[in-house]
Amino acid sequence: MSDTKQRPYHHGDLHRALIDTALAMLAADQTWAFTLREVARRTGVSHAAPYKHFRDKEALLRELARIGFVRLGQAMETALFPGLPSSREKFVAAAQACIAFACHSPGLYRLMFSADADKAADPRLHEAAMATFGVLLRLLQEGQQDGRFRAVSITAQAAASWAQVHGLAMLAMNGQLLEEKVGPDPVRAALDVLMDGLSQSSRKGH
Amino acid sequence: MSDTKQRPYHHGDLHRALIDTALAMLAADQTWAFTLREVARRTGVSHAAPYKHFRDKEALLRELARIGFVRLGQAMETALFPGLPSSREKFVAAAQACIAFACHSPGLYRLMFSADADKAADPRLHEAAMATFGVLLRLLQEGQQDGRFRAVSITAQAAASWAQVHGLAMLAMNGQLLEEKVGPDPVRAALDVLMDGLSQSSRKGH
DNA sequence: TCCTCCATGTTTACAGGGAAAACTTTTCTG
DNA sequence: CAGAAAAGTTTTCCCTGTAAACATGGAGGA
Numbered sequence: 001m002s003d004t005k006q007r008p009y010h011h012g013d014l015h016r017a018l019i020d021t022a023l024a025m026l027a028a029d030q031t032w033a034f035t036l037r038e039v040a041r042r043t044g045v046s047h048a049a050p051y052k053h054f055r056d057k058e059a060l061l062r063e064l065a066r067i068g069f070v071r072l073g074q075a076m077e078t079a080l081f082p083g084l085p086s087s088r089e090k091f092v093a094a095a096q097a098c099i100a101f102a103c104h105s106p107g108l109y110r111l112m113f114s115a116d117a118d119k120a121a122d123p124r125l126h127e128a129a130m131a132t133f134g135v136l137l138r139l140l141q142e143g144q145q146d147g148r149f150r151a152v153s154i155t156a157q158a159a160a161s162w163a164q165v166h167g168l169a170m171l172a173m174n175g176q177l178l179e180e181k182v183g184p185d186p187v188r189a190a191l192d193v194l195m196d197g198l199s200q201s202s203r204k205g206h
Numbered sequence: 207m208s209d210t211k212q213r214p215y216h217h218g219d220l221h222r223a224l225i226d227t228a229l230a231m232l233a234a235d236q237t238w239a240f241t242l243r244e245v246a247r248r249t250g251v252s253h254a255a256p257y258k259h260f261r262d263k264e265a266l267l268r269e270l271a272r273i274g275f276v277r278l279g280q281a282m283e284t285a286l287f288p289g290l291p292s293s294r295e296k297f298v299a300a301a302q303a304c305i306a307f308a309c310h311s312p313g314l315y316r317l318m319f320s321a322d323a324d325k326a327a328d329p330r331l332h333e334a335a336m337a338t339f340g341v342l343l344r345l346l347q348e349g350q351q352d353g354r355f356r357a358v359s360i361t362a363q364a365a366a367s368w369a370q371v372h373g374l375a376m377l378a379m380n381g382q383l384l385e386e387k388v389g390p391d392p393v394r395a396a397l398d399v400l401m402d403g404l405s406q407s408s409r410k411g412h
Numbered sequence: 413t414c415c416t417c418c419a420t421g422t423t424t425a426c427a428g429g430g431a432a433a434a435c436t437t438t439t440c441t442g
Numbered sequence: 443c444a445g446a447a448a449a450g451t452t453t454t455c456c457c458t459g460t461a462a463a464c465a466t467g468g469a470g471g472a
């Protein structure tokens with residue numbers, strides 16, 4: 001409502017603007033209870049405008065979740081970059097990146113795994129989730145190939161690992177891993193328990 | 207709406223009736239997106255009646271969650287009853303009971319761990335959740351005392367265990383542990399990975 | 413016994429919200 | 443340059459959560 005050029009009738013990229021607003025609100029409230037009307041309001045358009053870009057509110061939420069999975073995947077990949085020595089270290093780094101992501105964006109993380117982001121309702125969301133999951137799978141495969149992880153069903157290990165990492169993320173996010181209760185680095189400790197289960201044999205102190 | 211006696215003005219136990227209706231709807235839809243008005247409708251009272259028993263919708267949801275925790279605790283205790291031999295077997299039994307509970311009542315389970323059942327907002331809910339969590343803690347303690355589990359920080363093990371069990375429950379509930387993908391008994395397999403991490407030494411095939 | 417109080421219901425009222433429909437303004441395209 | 447499609451806006455509908463005011467009937471004291 002100013003500058004030299006006044007806002008044109010067409011927003012330019014309302015699709016993206018709505019997503020950004022919604023992401024901001026999600027980050028601020030840590031909940032997706034916000035109303036679509038409020039998103040529109042803050043974006044400076046009428047309350048019906050969003051419906052030109054998203055079938056309904058859930059469609060917007062699914063898009064947010066999809067972006068979340070993409071970001072999470074990137075965060076995990078980035079954590080791997082430094083070329084860590086062992087499979088074990090790599091795995092731990094990726095897991096910690098996931099948990100850090102959850103702690104940094106709890107609202108988004110929760111949305112990603114909530115029923116309101118129904119993966120069956122959106123192939124793109126499903127695909128993004130699977131791709132991120134794939135990072136974990138790849139690490140397990142590498143671990144098995146270089147002989148550091150026990151050679152049992154990859155998918156069983158993946159289930160265990162994923163469950164562990166996701167569970168830890170939830171606990172950490174909710175502040176249920178307080179230092180007094182659970183030691184100095186509970187995430188590391190819990191991951192060590194997991195890694196001991198995955199590993200070929202050695203039980204050295206990481 | 208008939209029988210010989212017509213419903214009196216006072217319902218008798220509307221509090222309980224509302225809970226029952228809501229639990230039924232939760233089980234039917236696997237979501238707590240139902241409206242309070244619909245709950246009232248199905249219970250056969252006016253849409254404002256519930257407010258005499260619950261401050262708001264969330265209060266009802268918290269009560270449902272509390273009941274869920276009580277039931278989950280009972281399910282786990284029951285699973286322990288047969289007097290299983292080793293700590294390991296007991297632990298696995300309790301974990302499986304938890305996962306079975308989640309698969310049987312996915313809506314309730316999800317509600318219990320959702321932000322809509324804010325434990326900070328209701329001491330009774332918080333207490334119930336902690337009591338259920340305590341079952342796990344007790345099993346770990348027993349395991350350490352009889353020397354079958356490694357004697358590291360109980361709370362670290364608890365975090366790892368809880369994360370694992372909860373994570374598996376979520377995956378199982380969402381049907382993401384399909385047999386083709388993950389072997390015949392993925393839960394058992396994943397728990398074995400965990401138990402191997404917890405255990406003192408032996409890596410026998412359970 | 414009867415009267416009055418209070419918990420428990422009901423009706424009414426209101427401020428939003430989600431979503432559809434109909435209308436308007438740009439932009440794109442043949 | 444016409445006209446269709448895209449992207450906004452306004453209007454409208456029905457629904458929800460929740461508060462407030464009113465009604466009812468059972469329990470306890472005069």
